[in-house]
Amino acid sequence: MPAEQATNNPDNPPVPRRQRNNPHNTVTSPLPKPQKNTRANIRIGSLNIQGRGANSIYDPSNKWTKINQLVRDKKIAILAVQEAHLNQCMTEQLNDLFVNLSIFASPDPENMNARGVAFVINQRIAAVGKNIKIETIIPGRAMLLETKWHNDESLTILNVYAPTNMRESRTFWNNLWEMWTNTDSTLPFPDIILGDFNITEHPQDRCNGRWDNQETVDALQNLMKAFQMKDGWRDTFPNTQTFTMVHNGNHHQSRLDRIYIAEEQTNRAHEWTIDDVPIPTDHKLISVNIVIPNTPYIGKGRWAIPNFVLGNKKYLQNIEDLGKSLLNNLDRPIDANRLDNPNTQLLWKQFKTDIIDSAKTFAKKTASYLDRRLKEVDAEIRAVNADRALQLLDRNRSIATLTKEKKVILTKRFQTRREVAAARNLLEGETVCKYWTSLQKQKPPRDLIRTLKIPNGEAQGSRNYTKRSDEMAQIAKEHHDNLQDLDTNHNPNMREEAIQTALNAINTSLTDEESTQLGTALTDSNVLAALASAANGKSPGLDGIPYELWKTLNKRFQDHQKSVPKTSLQ
Incomplete structure (x- = not known):
C-alpha cells in the first residue's frame, strides 16, 4: 500500500512525514527565523498541577503565580502543563503579570474549570520571542507547539493530557493516530511528546506491578511507533524504578508522566530528571535537556567564594588566623639561598589558596538544615523503594510519609525565597540601584x-x-x-628611532608637582581608598576571591581597633 494511502493498520504504521517527500510535508505557514540570542540548549519539562487553585491570580493559593518562580529556579525554557484550568481571560492576565513568560492555553470547551493543557515559554532562556506557532489538536487534551531556535533549529512539541478512563484513553490515542496519518494532514511530526498519559506501558512503572489495559496500551504504542518515538527516561534508565505520581488517597505510585522523544533526537537529550515541586499536586516535575548537534563541551567554570560564606564569623576568624600566620612567616629573616623558607610571592599565593580551600569547607558546612534534610529524605525514599522485604502497603505508606515531608520542606524553602524577593523589591524596587536597573534588562546569552x-x-x-x-x-x-x-626582529637602531619619534609627538608632560606625587611611596590610606572604591557584585579574578572579602576583613579590623582600649594599643 502506498504511504499516501496508509490506514490505521497497527502492523503497517505509516512512514513519518519528516521522511516523506511530497507537497504536504511542510508546515503551511513557515515560522520566521529565530532570534540570534537563543540558547544552544534548553530544558523542557512537564507538570500536572491538578488545577489552578484560587480563581484570582493575586490570591497566594493560586498555583499559576508560583509557575514563574518554578521555571526560573529550575531553568526550564518550555514547560508543558496539564490540568491547567485556564480560560482566555486568566491567560491574558498571567501574560500581563509575568512579562518574561509567554503562556498559551487550550481549555476544555465543556468545562473551563476542568482539564485543560498549556505551554509556558520562559523567554529568559528560550528567547524565541513571537517565533511560536500553537495549534490545538484536541481542546483541553492535546496541544502542539512549533518554534525555531538557535541557528534555524526547529522544535515541535506535543503536550497531552490523556483521559483516565481506559476506553476514552484508547479513543484519544487512536484519534491522534488518525489526525497525523491522514494523507490530507499537514501536521508536522513532533520531536517530543510529553505530559500526563494516565497509563503505563509496563508493570515496572507501577508500584504494584499491575498491567494496564492491553488494548489501550497498544493504541499508545501504535502512535509512538508511527512517530518513531521512544520513552526517553526508560531508555536511559532501563532497570530503575522511579515514579512521578503518588496518590494521596491510597498511596499508590506510578510513572504516568513521561517524555517521548524521536529516535533520531535521542542523542541530543541529556539530564533526565524527576523532581518534587513546592506546588500542591500529586505529580512530580519531569524534564530533560535538549542540545543542538555539535554543541561544544563547556565546563563548570571557575569556583568563586559565595557571598553567604562571607557572613560566616567562623570562616572570617579562620582567615584572620591564616593572615596572622602569614605575617609571622613574612617577619622571618630571609635565607640567602631561600631553602628554608619560600619567598614572599609564594607565601602570598599559598595564603590565597588556603582562603579558597577554607571557603569550600565552610560552604559545605553552612548548608541550611532544609537542604541537608532534603538530601536525607531522598536517600530514605530510595532505600525504602529498594527494600523488597517490606510489604507493598507498608512501603507505599512509608514513601507517602517521606514524600509529604519533602513537599513541606520544598514549600518552606520556596516560600522563603518568595518572601526574600518580595522584601528586596520593597526596599530597592524603583530606586536607582543595580537591582532595579537589572530587573527589566535583557540578558541574552553570549554567542557560542x-x-x-x-x-x-x-x-x-x-x-x-x-x-x-x-x-x-x-x-x-x-x-x-x-x-x-x-x-619582533627589528634593527635596534631603527627601533630606538621609532620610539623617539613617537615620544616627540607627545606634547603633554608631567608637572613638577605630579612628578613628585608619582615618586611618593604608597601609604595605607592609599590602599584603603582603592579598596573602598572597588565595586561590589563584580566577578572575581582567577583566584576566585571577591572584593567583598577584603572589604569585610578590613571592616572587622577597624571594628576591633575601636573596641580595644587605647592603652592596650600603645
Whole structure:
C-alpha cells in the first residue's frame, strides 16, 4: 500500500512525514527565523498541577503565580502543563503579570474549570520571542507547539493530557493516530511528546506491578511507533524504578508522566530528571535537556567564594588566623639561598589558596538544615523503594510519609525565597540601584563558538578541531601571545628611532608637582581608598576571591581597633 494511502493498520504504521517527500510535508505557514540570542540548549519539562487553585491570580493559593518562580529556579525554557484550568481571560492576565513568560492555553470547551493543557515559554532562556506557532489538536487534551531556535533549529512539541478512563484513553490515542496519518494532514511530526498519559506501558512503572489495559496500551504504542518515538527516561534508565505520581488517597505510585522523544533526537537529550515541586499536586516535575548537534563541551567554570560564606564569623576568624600566620612567616629573616623558607610571592599565593580551600569547607558546612534534610529524605525514599522485604502497603505508606515531608520542606524553602524577593523589591524596587536597573534588562546569552581549528593539528596527526571550551581558550591565548612576538626582529637602531619619534609627538608632560606625587611611596590610606572604591557584585579574578572579602576583613579590623582600649594599643 502506498504511504499516501496508509490506514490505521497497527502492523503497517505509516512512514513519518519528516521522511516523506511530497507537497504536504511542510508546515503551511513557515515560522520566521529565530532570534540570534537563543540558547544552544534548553530544558523542557512537564507538570500536572491538578488545577489552578484560587480563581484570582493575586490570591497566594493560586498555583499559576508560583509557575514563574518554578521555571526560573529550575531553568526550564518550555514547560508543558496539564490540568491547567485556564480560560482566555486568566491567560491574558498571567501574560500581563509575568512579562518574561509567554503562556498559551487550550481549555476544555465543556468545562473551563476542568482539564485543560498549556505551554509556558520562559523567554529568559528560550528567547524565541513571537517565533511560536500553537495549534490545538484536541481542546483541553492535546496541544502542539512549533518554534525555531538557535541557528534555524526547529522544535515541535506535543503536550497531552490523556483521559483516565481506559476506553476514552484508547479513543484519544487512536484519534491522534488518525489526525497525523491522514494523507490530507499537514501536521508536522513532533520531536517530543510529553505530559500526563494516565497509563503505563509496563508493570515496572507501577508500584504494584499491575498491567494496564492491553488494548489501550497498544493504541499508545501504535502512535509512538508511527512517530518513531521512544520513552526517553526508560531508555536511559532501563532497570530503575522511579515514579512521578503518588496518590494521596491510597498511596499508590506510578510513572504516568513521561517524555517521548524521536529516535533520531535521542542523542541530543541529556539530564533526565524527576523532581518534587513546592506546588500542591500529586505529580512530580519531569524534564530533560535538549542540545543542538555539535554543541561544544563547556565546563563548570571557575569556583568563586559565595557571598553567604562571607557572613560566616567562623570562616572570617579562620582567615584572620591564616593572615596572622602569614605575617609571622613574612617577619622571618630571609635565607640567602631561600631553602628554608619560600619567598614572599609564594607565601602570598599559598595564603590565597588556603582562603579558597577554607571557603569550600565552610560552604559545605553552612548548608541550611532544609537542604541537608532534603538530601536525607531522598536517600530514605530510595532505600525504602529498594527494600523488597517490606510489604507493598507498608512501603507505599512509608514513601507517602517521606514524600509529604519533602513537599513541606520544598514549600518552606520556596516560600522563603518568595518572601526574600518580595522584601528586596520593597526596599530597592524603583530606586536607582543595580537591582532595579537589572530587573527589566535583557540578558541574552553570549554567542557560542562551537569548534575551533587546532594549529598544526593535521601536521601532527591529531584532531583538526576541538569542541572543548578550555582547549579553545588555550588556543586563543596562544594565538594572541604569538601576535605579540610577530615581526619582533627589528634593527635596534631603527627601533630606538621609532620610539623617539613617537615620544616627540607627545606634547603633554608631567608637572613638577605630579612628578613628585608619582615618586611618593604608597601609604595605607592609599590602599584603603582603592579598596573602598572597588565595586561590589563584580566577578572575581582567577583566584576566585571577591572584593567583598577584603572589604569585610578590613571592616572587622577597624571594628576591633575601636573596641580595644587605647592603652592596650600603645
